[in-house]
Amino acid sequence: MSTARPVSRLSLLLTLGALTAAAPLSVDMYLPSLPTLTQVFGVDAARAQLTLASFFIGFAGGQSIYGPLADRFGRKRPLMAGLLLFALASVGCALAPTIGVLIALRLVQAIGACAGGVISRAMVRDLFPPAEAANLFSSLMLVMGVAPLLAPLLGGWLLDLFGWASIFWLLAILGGAACIATFALLPETHQPDPSRPFALGSALRVYARLLSDRYFLAYALAGGLSMAGMFAYIAGVPFVLIDIYHVPPQQFGLFFAVNVIALIGAAQFNRLALKRLSQQQVIRRALFVQLLAGLTLFALGSTGTFGLYGIVVPLFVFAGSIGFVTPNSTTMAMAPYGRDAGSASALLGTIQFTLAAIMASTVGALEDHTARPMTIVIASCSIAGVICFAVLRPRSAIV
Template identity: 50%
Template sequence: MTATPSNPTASAPSLWRLTLILGALSAFTPLAVDMYLPGLPALERTLATDSGGVQRTLSVFFLGLAIGQLVLGPLSDRYGRRGPLLVGNLLFIAASIACALAPTIDSLIAARFVQAFGSCAGMVISRAMVRDLFEPREGARVMSLLMLVTGVAPILAPLIGGYILAVFDWHAIFWLMAGIATLVMIAARLWLRETRGPQPDMRLTLGSALRVYADLLTTRRYMGYALASGFGLGGLFSYIAASPFVFIDLFHLSPQAFGWVFGINAVGIIGFSQVNRALLRRFTLDEVLIVALFVMASAGLLLLVCTGFSIGGIWGVWLPLFLYITSLGAVLPNAGASAMAAEAHRAGSAAALIGTLQFGLGAVTSGLVGLLAASPALGMGMIVAACGVAGLAARLTLAR
């Protein structure tokens, strides 16, 4: 694949090396979320808490991602991409160690917030680096390629977590996260080049950052695409929060079997992200995006019907979830690239706001799963359906 940099002054490394490093950095978030999912029921028991306390370790992580991106986006526009990226990496390593040593649920929740703050650096700055180097349509194809690397984490992480639990306890999962992050940081330090150097003439104050975000929030086209992406991920995060209790507690799968279920769903999003790359050779970003959003909304409504009326057992839950998650393979890269298309001059802030909307909605939806209904399956179905319909509506009404 030949890619043309949109910024002629940016040094574009090998596409595959760039993809591998940025994908690994972006994978910190799914790694930190998915690897310990099989251990949530055990964590509930060993820390003497309830399912609500355990789910707060997820919702506070999403909250940390939402806040951290708002800070790191403007910093990367002002001081360059690499510096904030490496600092965030170090923060993630330190917080992972703190999670491994956490003696109580409250200390784990606090460490998870800091871990999220560090992990979001790779996610938001990776998107900004792609925008630095590539035009929007090519950028969407590069983002799809990036998802091929990033998507390995949701497949392998729960499997690894499940098998770690067969030998060790949940603390070992966080020690492994710290080790993986250390290796990735070394690779980034050695081979990841700067794509946007420091901008000494750029004024960075709280007021200037807030003005940029306020302008983005009132840009209808940007917000239509950003919310389509955000609601899509909101549904995904409600599934992440509820799935261990649905599949392990309700359907009595082992942690190892749950890892396979979770991994197969992740294969769907990875596979369709590569189909999306091929589709973009023949169709526009919007044409592919709208079809994917219709599939996402339909799958969410089907899940609500199946969980509300207890149709199909485990298959009535798994298959609609698979369709919903698979559709995100086109929704996320295409909506993101479309939102960023006219924001090259403030790519870091624009990418940060997209991430904040995504994970802010994720914090809300993951926290609501256990509150909307007595059954976690029905609560998940309600939220996934609402997010699917809202994502489609945002694109059709705002980004016209």
């Protein structure tokens, strides 16, 4: 437990939710512009999707930096540095003259954005025991869920009125505001530890210990493969809905919002489920539902059966299952690691977004102007998630 100055649960929840929203805003508000980028820069869909893949790669790799920094220097200073980098990179994205420059700057933007996710998780671990932390993560998903719920609608509106670059100008403003809010509102939940060495070798030893722990890997891969399936959906669905099913960009946000509602709604039901079931039991059942949804999506979506409904209904169920898997797998993966909470949070995020980058890139690489690539990748993630959790799941759980 931390000795941080008292802070109300509500203000902590709202502030951490806003910080964690940097990544979903950077992805979801940007989605309606993907088809437009193919025209603006004269590239194909696969090239435009690399602006998503590079973001995922940066988000995955950057997290490994912030974990050791947050464990050594405290939580606030690395968090503020990341938010400042995010704001500056967003300005660069708005001014990008070519698709290549945009792809590179999206990677830098992601390295800044991932500070919010890594350090927010570590702060929750600093302040609360596992059972209470799982409830807070469920509430946090409600707060941060507002971002992907509204972001595609806002992105479509900005795209229509001011062009694609306006999306990044807004992200730059939000990043600067978040940096100021962190300085003014958040407590320091982990005091700097001068006795802790900050060196590559030390960080690698901590990561090696985590990766050799079946307990950590069971929950990290369960959550990571669920999120990878979600990001495969994010990478593929703009082209599936807008190009194949001819959904207008302004209405695309409504379809996207339905799945976000499923995710954040399920996360709130998770709080009720934890009153009757263990976190392990909730994860196991949610992964089974996810498997059924992924296989149904593949069967219906890849063949065009039931048209648009064959896509959106299975995706709704798939997204809902993530709302049960994510808060519980996050909490359980980090539970045994107090002093190394920052590193555990960083590695957890690195695994999640490495898988996300791979799956998002795979959707683009398999592009054949049908929904099949997206459905194949999502179904594969759901199958792999069930297998990994069944094989690696520990015999006992921390409660």
